[in-house]
Amino acid sequence: MSAARMETAGAGTAAIGTVASVAPAHGVLVELRDLRRSFGTVRALDGMDLTINPGELVVLLGPSGCGKTTALRVLAGLEDADSGRITVDGRDISSVPTSKRDMGMVFQAYSLFPHMTALQNVEFGLTLRGKGSAERRRIAGNYLELVGLSEQAGRYARQLSGGQQQRVALARALAIEPKVLLLDEPLSALDAKVRVQLRDEIRRIQLELGITTLFVTHDQEEALAVADRVGVMWEGRIQQIASPAELYTAPVNKFVAEFVGLSNPLPGTASEGAATVLGQRVPLLPGSPQSGSVTVLVRPEAVTLVPGPDSAVGTDARSGSVAGTIVGTSFLGATGRAQVRLTDGTLIIAQIASAEVAVLRVGETVDIRLEQVPALAVAPRGA
C-alpha cells in the first residue's frame, strides 16, 4: 500500500495523524491445521483448522470457553498445542518460541509496562531489535501518531484512560512491524462509546497497513463490524467461517444461527426446499432437512406484524397468518422490537421500524407475517 493512499485513508479521522511515515506491512498467509489442546478433561481445541489470507482480518467469535483465546495464544506461542501445525508464510512455526514468532499482540487490558512512558513502551520492542536511539524514537513517534497519541507520549499508563492505554498497546504491537497482529479481546475492558471508536480505528489501521490480523472477541456486533471473515467457534472447533453478511444470512447450523444475532425457533414441516411455518411457506437454506418436522430459525427482522381486527390502529389482517398478542416492546433507535405471544404460548420477537413499534400497545392483537427470506431449519428438539 502506498504512503499516499495511507494518508488519504487516515485523513477521515480527525483525531488521528497521518500515517505516511509508518511502513506498510506485507500480509502473510497464516494456516492452523488440526490444532488440539486439552486442559485436563476439557478440550479447548479439538482439531481446529483456520486459514487467514494475507492482509485479512479474521475474527474468532464464540462464547466463553469455546477455545478462541486458546487458539490465539497457541498461534502466539504462549500456549503449546498438544498436536497440530501452524505455518506463517509457508514456514512451520509450531516449535518456534514466542519471542521469535514475529507477532504483535494486544491484550485485554493492563499490558502496558507501568514504569515506562507511552513512548518508552512503544520503543521497547524496537530496543530488543537493536534499533538505535534516534531511529527508535522516530518509529515509536510515528506509531503513536498513527493511533492519535503523539501528545501523550510522555505519560505513564496510570495517566492514560483505558482507551488510550489500548491505543498505546496497539502502537507497541505494530511498531515492531510484525508479520501477524493478534488482538485478544482488546476492547472488552472499555466502555461502549470508546469501544466503538477504537474498534473502527483498529479496522482503519489494519486496512491501511494491510497486516494479517486475528481478532478474538465474544462480542458479535464487534466481530461483524470489523471482520473480513468471522469464524464462529464452539467446543474447540470453528463451526462456520464466512463474511459477516453470509454468516448472518446463511448460518450452517443451529449454534451459529442462535449465537450470531437473534432467531425465533418455530416449529414447521419441511418439503420441497421450504417449510410451512405459522401457516406460511418459508424457503429453507442449504443444509436444512428436506422433509418432516423441523424447527425453523426465523430472524426477528423477517417477522412483520400487522395490526389485527381489534387493533386501534387499523385492520389489515391477512388470511392464513397467525394472530398473537403483544406482550412487550423495546426501542433500539432506528428499529425496535416487539414480543408477541401466540395462543400456544410460543414467544416471537419481531424487529421492525421504531415508528411501527411506537404505535403498538401491550395486549393488542396482531397478525404475524413471515418474510420470504431463506431460513435455516434444524431437527426439532428431542428428535
Add this chain to the structure above:
Amino acid sequence: MTTTIDTPAPVSAPRPARRGHGWRSARSAIGTIPFFGYVAVFLIIPTAIVVIGAFRAPGGAFSWVNIKALGTSTVIGAFVSSVVLSAVTAAIGAVFGGLLAYVLVTGRPGSISRRIVTAVCSVLAQFGGVMLAFAFIATLGQAGMISNLLRDWLGVETTGAYLYTVPGLILVYTYFQIPLMVIVFLPAVDGIRAQWREATETLGGSTWVYWRRVAGPLLAPAFLGSLLLLFANAFSAYATAAALITQSNPIVPLQISGAITNEVNVGHADLAKSLALGMVVIVAIVMWLYALLQKRTAKWLG
C-alpha cells in the same frame, strides 16, 4: 442572533452541605483521639524525653557529654554490630523471603499451600523474644535436640556457644525475618501481571530481558523497601537478644538496657538516652527511605 446572559455565580455554597461535611469531619476526628493519645504517650513524649535527655548533664544543664560518649569504641562497636546484624539478617530475609513469595505467586491463586504458607508466615513474623530464644536453645543449644543427634549419630560435638554471639543472633533473627519478608513483599509480587511477561515475549524479549527490563525494575522499589523494613525490625529488636546474650552488650538495644539498669554509675541513664537518640536517627532515615520506595511501588503496582 443569540444573546447570552451571564448568570452571576452564587456568592456562597449552600451552607447545610458544608455543615454536614464539617460535622462528619469532626466525628471522624473524635474517633481518632484515642489513637493520637496513645501515640503521644508512648511515642512522642518518650522521643522528646530521649532527645532532651541526650543533651543534658546529670544536673539538668545542657551538655554534649552524652553525645560525645557515642564516640567511644564500645558504643561504636555496638552500633557497628547492630548495623551488621540488621543488614545481614535483612539481606538473608529479603533474598529467601522474596524467593518464597515469588514461588507462592507462581502457584495457583488461593491454593492450600499458599494459604498455609502465608498463615504460618504471619505467625512466625511475630515470633520472637524469650520463646524464640528458648526454641533455638532447645534445638541447637548444648543439650539441644539437633546437637544431641549430631553427637549421637555423627560424632560431631557442638556446644552451641555460637548461639550467644552476634553470628548466633543472625541465625535466630532470620527465623522471623524471612516470614516477615514474605508478608510485606507478597502484595508487590502479586501485582506483577502475567500480561507483562507475555507482552515482553511477543515483543521479542527473553526471560532474562523480562526480569532485567520489566519485572526487576518494577519489583526493585518494593524489594528495597521491604529490605529496609526488615533492617529496622532487626535493628530495634531487643527481647530475643536479651534472652540469649546475658554476659555482654554487643548490640545497641542491649547497651541501652545495660545503661538503664547500671546501678554503679547513675549517670549512665543519660547515656541510654543518647544511644536511643542514635537509634531513632538511624530508624528514621531507614523509614523515610522505605516510605519513598513504597510511594513509587504503589504508583506502579497498586
